[in-house]
Each structure stands twice: as structure tokens, then as C-alpha cells.
Amino acid sequence: MDAGSWTCWKLCLAMSNCDDAMSNVDLKQSYDVVVIGAGPAGCCTATLLAREGHDVLLIEKETFPRYHVGESLIPETYWPLERLGVIDELKRSDFVKKYSVQFFNQAGNASRPFYFEETNPHESSQTWQVTRADFDLMLMNNARRNGCTVVEGCRVTDVLMEGEAARGVSVRRTGKAEQKIAARVTVDATGIDALLSRKLKIRQPDPRLRKASVYTFYRGAHRESGKDEGATLILNTEGRTGWFWYIPLANDVVSVGVVSSPEELFADGERDRAAILDRQIARCAPIRERLVDATQTGEIRACTDYSWRSTRVAGDGFVLVGDAFGFLDPVYSSGVFLALKSGEMAADAIHDALTLNDVSGEKLGAFGEELYGGMEAFRKVVYAFYTEGFSFGRFLKAYPEYREHVIDLLIGNVFRPGIMDIFDKMAEQVELPVTQTLAETGGT
Numbered sequence: 239m240d241a242g243s244w245t246c247w248k249l250c251l252a253m254s255n256c257d258d259a260m261s262n263v264d265l266k267q268s269y270d271v272v273v274i275g276a277g278p279a280g281c282c283t284a285t286l287l288a289r290e291g292h293d294v295l296l297i298e299k300e301t302f303p304r305y306h307v308g309e310s311l312i313p314e315t316y317w318p319l320e321r322l323g324v325i326d327e328l329k330r331s332d333f334v335k336k337y338s339v340q341f342f343n344q345a346g347n348a349s350r351p352f353y354f355e356e357t358n359p360h361e362s363s364q365t366w367q368v369t370r371a372d373f374d375l376m377l378m379n380n381a382r383r384n385g386c387t388v389v390e391g392c393r394v395t396d397v398l399m400e401g402e403a404a405r406g407v408s409v410r411r412t413g414k415a416e417q418k419i420a421a422r423v424t425v426d427a428t429g430i431d432a433l434l435s436r437k438l439k440i441r442q443p444d445p446r447l448r449k450a451s452v453y454t455f456y457r458g459a460h461r462e463s464g465k466d467e468g469a470t471l472i473l474n475t476e477g478r479t480g481w482f483w484y485i486p487l488a489n490d491v492v493s494v495g496v497v498s499s500p501e502e503l504f505a506d507g508e509r510d511r512a513a514i515l516d517r518q519i520a521r522c523a524p525i526r527e528r529l530v531d532a533t534q535t536g537e538i539r540a541c542t543d544y545s546w547r548s549t550r551v552a553g554d555g556f557v558l559v560g561d562a563f564g565f566l567d568p569v570y571s572s573g574v575f576l577a578l579k580s581g582e583m584a585a586d587a588i589h590d591a592l593t594l595n596d597v598s599g600e601k602l603g604a605f606g607e608e609l610y611g612g613m614e615a616f617r618k619v620v621y622a623f624y625t626e627g628f629s630f631g632r633f634l635k636a637y638p639e640y641r642e643h644v645i646d647l648l649i650g651n652v653f654r655p656g657i658m659d660i661f662d663k664m665a666e667q668v669e670l671p672v673t674q675t676l677a678e679t680g681g682t
């Protein structure tokens with residue numbers, strides 16, 4: 239949009255808002271960038287853009303701290319977190335240090351732990367198991383410190399479109415009238431709500447990864463000692479119909495969740511989450527043993543309908559980041575990393591676009607193929623994980639020279655050249671999806 243029509247658009251919004259002026263004193267009529275959602279993706283994008291001197295509004299519907307699933311980080315989150323300037327804060331926190339991941343097969347036998355430092359003896363190979371309420375609050379406070387205007391308890395009800403271009407948002411706060419806010423660029427970071435992706439109907443589910451999950455916390459569960467205390471455990475259930483995560487958190491809390499098909503979890507119309515969890519725990523001996531002296535605490539939550547991607551990462555005046563762009567099965571704990579990484583890539587593209595006064599979809603989406611390529615690497619190992627008979631142990635017995643590649647995938651080093659080489663060998667043992675580019679999804 240040229241400068242003339244941008245001014246005209248802002249004037250129109252100012253007129254439509256004038257009745258509500260008194261109730262909206264906190265928010266201006268327009269910003270350079272409006273970011274919807276203050277999860278890791280939104281906070282990252284907003285912080286980096288504010289630091290470049292752009293006028294950024296970050297809008298969050300909840301009031302923080304708020305609960306969120308997704309506690310286990312992977313080592314490559316270090317780099318965006320370092321760029322955000324929060325590594326020292328993380329080092330001072332009581333988040334549990336994570337050095338490794340370990341897999342258990344359906345018979346309960348454990349793989350050798352994959353210690354991340356094996357391929358990368360750098361401090362980034364130690365990561366954290368975080369309580370998301372505290373971690374996300376830390377990122378939101380950091381966004382504020384870096385100059386973003388942050389508004390909580392404020393829901394974006396719609397993205398304002400002019401033809402195919404986004405021009406800002408409509409917001410609602412308790413006790414206040416609806417307000418329209420103009421933005422040169424609107425960033426959808428709404429997580430699985432995926433406001434824009436749903437509105438534009440550019441969301442593609444992955445039918446082979448149709449899963450559901452039931453999860454909660456326990457106190458007093460078994461903990462390893464030393465370096466292994468913070469290991470993520472991934473444990474298959476009997477018959478390999480599902481798997482558990484076991485994530486040790488601070489204050490003697492462990493996050494435990496089971497993932498399976500909705501048909502398996504909610505068999506016979508079962509809706510009692512405690513009963514579902516108990517039935518699955520009975521099918522997984524190593525989880526059973528770890529929970530013998532434990533007490534379940536807090537809500538038992540459930541979610542369904544995941545693993546999907548959007549066919550576009552950007553359009554004129556808008557960008558999608560984090561889960562709002564795409565969500566992949568959580569077995570490798572890739573979600574927060576991809577949220578931060580896509581936030582970082584998007585911030586750089588948006589900064590370039592604003593600097594050149596060209597907020598076209600082409601300019602804003604310059605990072606799309608790179609992001610998609612990294613997600614494809616994760617998607618292939620997720621497919622492998624769900625393939626009968628596959629295990630990293632078995633794969634590495636046949637190809638020990640690929641241990642470094644496997645650890646690279648587990649730490650999230652999926653954007654490095656040559657990472658895809660491993661899949662030629664893996665495809666000899668399992669059926670993997672054909673590599674796709676974002677352009678091939680047909681969304682432009």
C-alpha cells in the first residue's frame with residue numbers, strides 16, 4: 239500500500255472508532271505492526287521488531303501467567319533465546335536442566351540416552367524443561383522491556399481485510415466497545431486457534447498424523463539423579479498404539495501425557511479423562527513404575543485435532559508464525575523451537591519489508607521455503623516414529639555413521655545443509671512422505 243492510501247485507511251478507522259475514543263485510551267488507532275497472540279512466536283516477532291524501532295502492538299486474549307502445554311525445549315531454541323536476550327534469565331531460573339532424550343519401546347526396554355552434547359559440546363546443548371506459564375511470562379515481559387506495547391485480556395475478533403490484503407485488526411476487551419486498529423503488517427501468532435489460517439481457509443490437516451492427547455501433572459513421581467534428572471522420556475505403550483511423554487519440571491512436578499489416535503483414547507465414547515489416563519498407564523510398565531508413589535495434581539486436560547500446516551506463510555500485509563502457521567505432532571518437542579525460529583525469520587522479513595516500504599506477500603513471505611524445509615525434516619522423523627517396526631536403535635545398528643545426524647534432528651538442527659541426507663537411508667526401513675516445498679502446497 240502506498241503512503242497516501244495508508245493515511246486514508248488510518249483516517250477511516252479513526253472515524254469508525256471515534257464513539258469509543260474514551261474507552262480505548264490505551265490503544266492507538268494504528269501501529270506499524272500488530273502481533274496477535276503472546277506465546278513464544280508472537281513475543282519473539284514483536285520483540286525483535288520493536289528493537290528495530292518499529293511501533294509494535296502485541297495483543298493477548300489471556301492474562302499472564304496462564305497455563306500452556308509444551309514444556310520440553312530442544313537445544314536449538316538457545317539461538318533465538320540468545321537473540322532475545324533471555325539466556326541469563328533462564329540460567330538463573332529454577333527450570334530443570336535437560337541434557338538428553340531417551341526412548342522406550344513397547345516392551346519397556348530403554349534406548350541408550352541421546353546426550354545432545356555428543357555432537358555439539360557447546361553450552362547450547364543443555365536446554366530446559368520449562369513451566370510454560372512462567373516461561374511465556376518471561377518472554378512477554380521481555381517484549382515490554384524491548385519497547386512493545388503489550389495488551390492482555392484483549393481478544394482479536396477479526397483481521398480486517400481490504401480485498402486480499404490485511405489492514406489491521408478488530409479487538410474486544412471486557413467492558414469496552416469493539417475497536418479497530420490499523421497496522422502496516424498484521425502477524426497471526428494465535429497458536430492452534432489459527433485465526434487467519436482458518437479465516438482464509440488455507441489450513442491443511444495431515445491425515446496420517448491425526449492424534450489426540452490427554453495430559454496432567456504428578457508430584458512425587460520417580461526422578462533420576464544428576465545429568466539424567468531432566469531427561470525427556472518418550473515411552474511406547476503396549477502394542478505401540480500410543481506413547482507417553484515424561485517431562486520432569488521444577489518443584490518435584492512431572493508432566494505426563496499420552497498421545498494416540500482419538501479412536502484409541504476415546505474408545506467406546508469414553509470421556510472421563512482420569513479413566514482414559516489410567517487405562518493407558520496400565521499399558522505402559524515404565525510409566526506405571528515411575529508413578530507408583532506419585533499423586534496426580536491439577537486439571538487433566540485433553541486436546542485433539544493436530545498436525546496441520548497452512549499453504550501460505552504470508553500475504554499482502556500479513557504473516558503467520560508458530561502454530562498459527564503449522565503444528566506438528568509433539569513427539570520431538572519441536573513446537574516452541576519452531577515458534578521462536580519462525581518468529582525470528584518473520585521479524586527479519588517484516589523489518590526488510592517495512593524498510594523498503596513493500597509489505598507485499600512476496601516480500602513478507604521471503605522466509606517461507608526455509609521454514610517449511612526445516613518443518614519437513616521434523617515431519618519425516620515424526621512419520622518414522624509412527625511406523626511399525628521403526629526405532630532409532632534399529633536404524634543406528636544398520637547405519638551407525640548416522641548417529642550425529644539423528645542427534646542433529648533431536649536437537650532441532652534442521653536448518654543446516656545436508657540434514658536431509660539421512661532420509662535416503664531411513665526410507666530403506668520406513669515409508670517416508672515425499673519432500674514438499676511450500677509452493678507445492680498450492681496456496682499462493
Ligand SMILES: Cc1cc2nc3c(=O)[nH]c(=O)nc-3n(C[C@H](O)[C@H](O)[C@H](O)COP(=O)(O)OP(=O)(O)OC[C@H]3O[C@@H](n4cnc5c(N)ncnc54)[C@H](O)[C@@H]3O)c2cc1C
Nearest residue numbers: 275277278279299308310394428429560561568573574577
Ligand atoms: C499435547 C501437546 C504437547 C506439546 N508438547 C510440547 C513440548 O514438549 N515441547 C514443545 O516445544 N512444544 C510442545 N507442544 C507444542 C507447543 O505447545 C506449541 O508449538 C507452542 O506453544 C507454539 O507457540 P505459539 O507461540 O505459536 O502459540 P501459543 O503458545 O499457543 O500462543 C498463542 C497465544 O495466542 C493467544 N491467542 C489466541 N487467539 C487469540 C486472539 N484471537 N486474540 C488474542 N490472543 C489470542 C493465546 O491465548 C496464546 O497465548 C505441544 C503441543 C501439544 C498439543
